[in-house]
Amino acid sequence: MLKSFEHIGMTVSDMERAVDFYCGLLGLRLHLRKRMADGAEIAFLDAGGGMLEIFAPAGGAARAVDVPEGTSGLRHLTFLFENVEETFARLKEAGVEVKERPRPAVNAEVLHKVAFLRDPDGIQIELAEKISPQPHV
Template identity: 80%
Template sequence: MLKSFEHVGMTVSNMDRTVDFYCGLLGLRLHLRKKQPDGSDLVFLDAGGGMLEIVAPSGGAARAADVPDGTAGMRHLTFLFDSVDETFAKLEAAGVEVKERPRLAFNSEVLHKIAFLRDPDGIIIELAERKE
């Protein structure tokens, strides 16, 4: 029997920069950070309803590539906030790369407002809020 969503794994080029982004700007909480035997850095970040498992290989990593339409793969990570507008303004002021400014969600049965930005490695991050 399914209990819950646990985590999603991702690779990044710089762990310090990534932790600063996800914890400092988005509000995730550092659950675990350790060095792996192969020299890579590993963290688990608590997102409230699941975690991100992040690995930074010792040799770095190339910037993420978007998944083209019609290709299977992970398209973006979505985080739920009280206010997309307030969160977007904070991130934009911090110099985060903007992909799509806040707008009403097309799937209004689930979400009210969304926006899209990129993390330091180019991974697409969706900010979302639900109707009250």
């Protein structure tokens, strides 16, 4: 029986820069970080509903390439925020690369508003916001 979502793993070019981005700017919490015998680094970042595992090879890594349409693969990582507009403005001010400004979500049954940015390695990050539930009277 499935218990929960555990983690997704990805490769980054620079561990320090990735931790600064995901923890410092997005608000994930560093759960574990260690250096391997070959000089590579690994870290687990707690996103509240699962972990993000980031792996930095000792020799670095090339910039991410978007998955072309019609090709299987992961398209983006989505993080839920209370306010997409405020989060987007803060990240843009911090110099984060913008892909798409905040807009109403196409999947309005699930999300209210979304925006897309890129992490330091070019990986697409979706900022998402849900509609606040209306109080019952």
